[in-house]
Amino acid sequence: MNYVVYAIPFFLLAILLELAFGLAKRRNTYRLNDSVSSLLLGTLSQARRFVTLGVGGYIYYLFTQHFSLPLMDASHWFTWVLAMVVYDFCYYWLHRMGHERSILWAAHVAHHQSEDYNLSTALRQTSTGFLLGWVFFIPMYVLGVPAEVVISVGSLNLIYQFWVHTEHIPKLGWYEWFFVTPSNHRVHHAQNDRYMDRNYGGLFILWDRLFGTFQEELDEEPVVFGIRGPLKSFNPLKALTHIYSDMLRDSWRTAHWRDKVKVWFARTGWRPEDVSVLYPRTKANLDRFQRYDPQVPRLVSLYAFYQLLALSAVLAYLQFNDLSYREGVAGWAILLATAATTAMWLEARSVARLMKWDLLRLGAILLLLVWPVGGVLEQGRLLAFAVYALVSFVFVGLIVHEPGARNPAPAS
Ligand SMILES: [Zn+2]
Ligand SMILES: [Zn+2]
Numbered sequence: 001m002n003y004v005v006y007a008i009p010f011f012l013l014a015i016l017l018e019l020a021f022g023l024a025k026r027r028n029t030y031r032l033n034d035s036v037s038s039l040l041l042g043t044l045s046q047a048r049r050f051v052t053l054g055v056g057g058y059i060y061y062l063f064t065q066h067f068s069l070p071l072m073d074a075s076h077w078f079t080w081v082l083a084m085v086v087y088d089f090c091y092y093w094l095h096r097m098g099h100e101r102s103i104l105w106a107a108h109v110a111h112h113q114s115e116d117y118n119l120s121t122a123l124r125q126t127s128t129g130f131l132l133g134w135v136f137f138i139p140m141y142v143l144g145v146p147a148e149v150v151i152s153v154g155s156l157n158l159i160y161q162f163w164v165h166t167e168h169i170p171k172l173g174w175y176e177w178f179f180v181t182p183s184n185h186r187v188h189h190a191q192n193d194r195y196m197d198r199n200y201g202g203l204f205i206l207w208d209r210l211f212g213t214f215q216e217e218l219d220e221e222p223v224v225f226g227i228r229g230p231l232k233s234f235n236p237l238k239a240l241t242h243i244y245s246d247m248l249r250d251s252w253r254t255a256h257w258r259d260k261v262k263v264w265f266a267r268t269g270w271r272p273e274d275v276s277v278l279y280p281r282t283k284a285n286l287d288r289f290q291r292y293d294p295q296v297p298r299l300v301s302l303y304a305f306y307q308l309l310a311l312s313a314v315l316a317y318l319q320f321n322d323l324s325y326r327e328g329v330a331g332w333a334i335l336l337a338t339a340a341t342t343a344m345w346l347e348a349r350s351v352a353r354l355m356k357w358d359l360l361r362l363g364a365i366l367l368l369l370v371w372p373v374g375g376v377l378e379q380g381r382l383l384a385f386a387v388y389a390l391v392s393f394v395f396v397g398l399i400v401h402e403p404g405a406r407n408p409a410p411a412s
Contacts, residue, residue, distance in 0.1 A: 003155040015119045033346040035120040037234035040339040042123030050328030063141035074146040083145045083153045092207040094136035095200040105268045106243035115226040115291040122165035157202045183217045190223040232292045234343035294348035303395040307342040330368040
């Protein structure tokens, strides 16, 4: 069973509690723009399966049919304990290669772009991990771990990782030795040279100690969160594709055929020599590091938050209703378009242009609402859309009339 869906309300409650705790202690670790951007990516990640369906399930089926030991007994506790440990071992290598190889980093990078570190960062997840991630779990299929056990321990592993995304919990004594904790996972999210490419475990940190990738969090080296080539955007489309497009560009530009292929399989950061000379990339200076933080009027932030709530409602609707494939794809497209425009509002762009994008998006949503059911209008959905669109119009109307909203401060 995939427990993640049921954990979502508790995740959101925990985010509110962490926010309140931070405010009370005068050590708030949240910025609305960064958190909304993370949660938009989390929403898209959850909705991805409506488009790709059961790719992973089909691969599992092929393996267990042809290359697997007899299926283990799902009712025996030993199966679960073994699956828990083997899953985390496979996860360690997926995660490590996810950082060390460009093609896998392209998928995993989405989890690391946030320049804050809080529980919303935990929900910042990729939508393209399904493409290659399954390769690393083949040992589980070959061992004959039943499908429901693989899915259950996978979702429990992900849920475990939620709580470690916080700055408020210090080191935890002996526990640090065996398990992934807030402290050792903070190191994993750092862009400091000293901390780079360390602490890959999901549940057990023992793998890192065993394979030489462990690094302790040090008092003299405060963590700077984020990635070395900063995204400087809240746009989920860009977040999910920027490394793929970097690789595509490098592969296109290089004159050498070998390098055109090597770009895709090389170590993360490797670039063809001719391309890196002609198109150098500069790394941010961490001593003078400034987080991407375009300033927008409070009403725009509220509008973005409203959009996030609407997206959560759409996701819940998709998850708890038995919908056709076309309806699922339409729902995902609505989420993607809305997430992308919401991010644009937070990037302090021209209000006149944003209004046009929003109108275009609302028109497209209306078409998508009609499309899945072959032209027959579904009244409940249309009514919900009408209320949603009306509130959106009120928001945009108020924003346009707010002094200073038309010419927002440029992005830093
Ligand atoms: Zn990572
Ligand atoms: Zn993380």
